[in-house]
Amino acid sequence: MSGKNINLTLKIWRQNSPEDRGRWEIFQAKDISTEASFLEMLDIVNEQLALAGKEPVAFDHDCREGICGTCGCAVNGRPHGPDRETTLCQLHMRRFQEGDTLVIEPYRARAFPVIKDLVVDRSAFDGVIQAGGFVSVNTGQAQDANNLPVPRDDAERAMDAAACIGCGACVAACPNAAAMLFVSAKVSHLAVLPQGRTEAARRALSMVAQMDAAGFGNCTNHKECEVECPKGISISNIARLNREFIKAGLASKE
Amino acid sequence: MIWVARIFSTSIGKKQLMAVTGILFLVFLTTHLLGNLSIYGGIEAFNAYAEHLHALGKLLVVAEVGLVVALIIHVTLAIILFFENRKARPIKYAVDKSGGGGRTLSSQTMPFTGLLILAFVGLHLANLSHHIVDQTNRTIFQIAYEVFANKGILIFYLASMVVVGLHVRHGLWSAFQTIGANHPKYMPFIEWLSIFFAVIVAVGFGSLPLAILALK
Numbered sequence: 062m063s064g065k066n067i068n069l070t071l072k073i074w075r076q077n078s079p080e081d082r083g084r085w086e087i088f089q090a091k092d093i094s095t096e097a098s099f100l101e102m103l104d105i106v107n108e109q110l111a112l113a114g115k116e117p118v119a120f121d122h123d124c125r126e127g128i129c130g131t132c133g134c135a136v137n138g139r140p141h142g143p144d145r146e147t148t149l150c151q152l153h154m155r156r157f158q159e160g161d162t163l164v165i166e167p168y169r170a171r172a173f174p175v176i177k178d179l180v181v182d183r184s185a186f187d188g189v190i191q192a193g194g195f196v197s198v199n200t201g202q203a204q205d206a207n208n209l210p211v212p213r214d215d216a217e218r219a220m221d222a223a224a225c226i227g228c229g230a231c232v233a234a235c236p237n238a239a240a241m242l243f244v245s246a247k248v249s250h251l252a253v254l255p256q257g258r259t260e261a262a263r264r265a266l267s268m269v270a271q272m273d274a275a276g277f278g279n280c281t282n283h284k285e286c287e288v289e290c291p292k293g294i295s296i297s298n299i300a301r302l303n304r305e306f307i308k309a310g311l312a313s314k315e
Numbered sequence: 316m317i318w319v320a321r322i323f324s325t326s327i328g329k330k331q332l333m334a335v336t337g338i339l340f341l342v343f344l345t346t347h348l349l350g351n352l353s354i355y356g357g358i359e360a361f362n363a364y365a366e367h368l369h370a371l372g373k374l375l376v377v378a379e380v381g382l383v384v385a386l387i388i389h390v391t392l393a394i395i396l397f398f399e400n401r402k403a404r405p406i407k408y409a410v411d412k413s414g415g416g417g418r419t420l421s422s423q424t425m426p427f428t429g430l431l432i433l434a435f436v437g438l439h440l441a442n443l444s445h446h447i448v449d450q451t452n453r454t455i456f457q458i459a460y461e462v463f464a465n466k467g468i469l470i471f472y473l474a475s476m477v478v479v480g481l482h483v484r485h486g487l488w489s490a491f492q493t494i495g496a497n498h499p500k501y502m503p504f505i506e507w508l509s510i511f512f513a514v515i516v517a518v519g520f521g522s523l524p525l526a527i528l529a530l531k
Contacts, residue, residue, distance in 0.1 A: 072409075085409070138412030145414075164410045171403050236418060237400035239326075269325050278403030279326040279396045282489040283422050288414035297497045303327055304495030310322035 064096035067159045071106065073118055074166040076175050079182075083175065095155040099142060100125060100132060102154050119178040127151040127291065130226030133233070134179040135166050140230035140289045148228065148291040168233035172240070172276040183229045185275035186243060190227075192271035193264035194247040196256050215253045222250035224292040231286035231294075237278030242286035244272050245302035246294045252305050262313035265305040326399075327493075329392050334490035336385040341487060341512070343382060344479075348519045354526050358456045365455040369445055390433060397426045421485040421513075428482040435475040442468070460531055463524040473521050480517030487512055 069090040076083035088110075093102050100122050107117035123131035127148040134149065136142040142152040157163070165179065173181040211219075223246075231242035248265055251257030257264075280299060287296045309315055322328045353364040368375065421428075441447055442462045450458060463469050488509040491497065496505070 074409075135408060135410070138408055138410035139414055166409055169404055169406050169408055171405055234414065234417075236404075236423070238403035239400075269327055273326050276403060277326075278400040279330060280493075281330075281396075281400070281422065281425065282485070282492050283418040285413060285417035288417040296492070297499070297502070300492050300495045300497030302495075303331065303493055306325075306327045307322075307331060307495060310318070310328065 064094050064155070066092045066094055067154065067157065067161075069093060069102075069157060069160070070162040072162060072164045073178070074175075075118070075178055076167075077177065079174050079176060093154055095153070095157075097154045098125070098150055099136070099152040099154065100150050119176075119180050121180050122150060125150040128226060130228035133168065133228045133230055135164075135168065135233060137164050140168065140233040141228070141291050145288075146291055146293045148226075151291075168229055170229075170232050170238035170277070172238065173229060173232060181229070183227070185277070186227050186229065186240070188275055189240070189244055189268050189271045190247060193260070193268040194251070196251060197260060198256070209255050211254060219250045219253045222246045222253070222294065222298050225250075225290075225294050226292060228291060230289045230291060232277060234285040234289035235278065235280070236283050236285060237281055239280045239286075240272050240275070240277040241280040241299045241302065242290060242294055242296065244268055245296075245298040248302045248305055249298040252301065261305060262309035262315045265302065265309045266315050269302075269306055326396075329396060330493045332388055333392050333396070334493040336389040337486050337490045339382070339385045340389070341483065341490075344483070344516055348516065351523050352519070354523060354530070358454075358530055361456050362454045365445075386436075390429070393426065393429055419485065421481045422489075424481060425485055428478045431475065431478045432482055435471070435478070438468075438471070456527065456530075459524075459527050463528050469524055469528075472524050476517045476521040479520070480513040483516050484509055484513035 071088040071090050073086055073088060074083055075086045088106055090102060090106050093105060097105070100120070103118060103120055110117045120134060121131050123129045125132070127150060130148075132149040133141055136149070136152075141147060141149045143156060144152055167173075167175050167179045168181050170181075172185040173183055176182050225243060225246035227243060229243070232238050232240050235241075248268060251264065252261050282296070282299075284296055287294065323332055350364055350368060351361075354361045443459060445455075448458055463472070486509075488502075488506045491502075491505050
C-alpha cells in the first residue's frame, strides 16, 4: 500500500470554555499522509500549533480502535465523518482529496454543552444509564451457563443493541437533537433478555423521564441517527422502546 | 389519573398521541375519499351520497366532534414538540448535511405542511361544510361547482392536495414506528404503503374538483 501526501484547509470551531461564545479558526494542514487517521491528522496539526506556541485544538479520543465511543465530532456536517459505520478514529485521510476544506465542529445539542473546542460533555448519557440501564442482581457465584435459556435470535438482537458505544453521534445527527437511538439501544439490549424483563417497565419509564429531563429533543423519525451510527444500531430499537414505554405506561403498576 | 398525565407529558407519550390522532385522520381521509369518489357515478350519485351521509344525523355529529378533538390534540402537541425540538439545539451546525437515506423532503417539512393543511381545512369547511354553507336551495354538486369555478380556490385546492400527500408520506409510516409497530416482516410494506397512500390521497382528492368542473 503506497500512500501519498495531501494538503487540506481546516475550519475548526474554537471555544475556550462552556461560557465562551466560540469562533471559527482556519488552519492549513500540510503534507498529511493519506494513511494517517483523522485523529492523527489532528495530532500533526496540534504538534505544529504547540511548536508555534499556540493552544492546540482540544478533541476527545481514547482507544482509537473504534470501540470506546469517546471520539467524535462533525466533519462537514457528518458526525464521525463521511464513512458509514465508522468512528472518527477509524476514518482515514485517504477518504479526502488534495485541497479539500474540512469544517470540523463539536456535536451541537443543548444536552451536550461544549467544554472546550471539539470536546462536549456527554454526561447526560450517564444520567440516562443511571436511571435504569442496568439489571439488579445479587452478587455471588456466577450462574451455570444456559441456566436461563435464551433463544439464539434474542441473543443476537440483544448483542446488536448492546453494540452501542454511547458516542452521541445519534444525538448529533438528529435534526431535533433527540437521544432516542441511544436510549432505545440501552433499553432494548436488556428488554429482549430474560434477565432484563423483571425491571423492564420501570427501566423504560425512568430512562425516558431522565432523557426528557436532560433536554434532548423529540424523535420525529428522520432516521438520521441510524445513518450516522458507527455501530449500525437500527431504528427498530426505537420502535421497541416505544412499545416498552406504552406497555409500561398503560399495563404495568409502575 | 396522575399516571395518565405523567405518561402523556413525556416525549414518547406526546408522540404516541400524535401518532394515534394521525392514524385517525388517515382513516378519515380514506372514508372521505371513498365517499367523494361517488362523483364518478355522476351528479345524482354524488348528491345522493351527500344526502345519505347527512341523514346519519347524530352519528355524524359524534364523528365530527371526535375529529375536532383529535385535531386540537394533534395541532397542540405538534406546536409543543416543534418548539421543544428547536430548543434542543440552540446552536445550529455551520454545515448541516444528511448522510443520505435519512431525512426526506416530507419528514423535514412536517410542521409546515401541517400548518398549510390546517389553513386548507379552514377554507374547506368555510366553502363546503353543511354546517356553514346553506344548502336549502342548492344541491351539494351546485355548491361545489361554484366553489371550484373560482380559479384561485381551485389552484389552492390542488396545491393543498400535494401538501397533504407530502404530510401523509412521512406521517403514515412514522405513526406506526412511534406506536412501536416496526417489524422486519411488515415494515417494508408499511413504508411502501406510506408512499402509495400519499399518491392515492393527492391524486384521488386532486381529481375531484376537476371531475366536478368537467361534469357541468
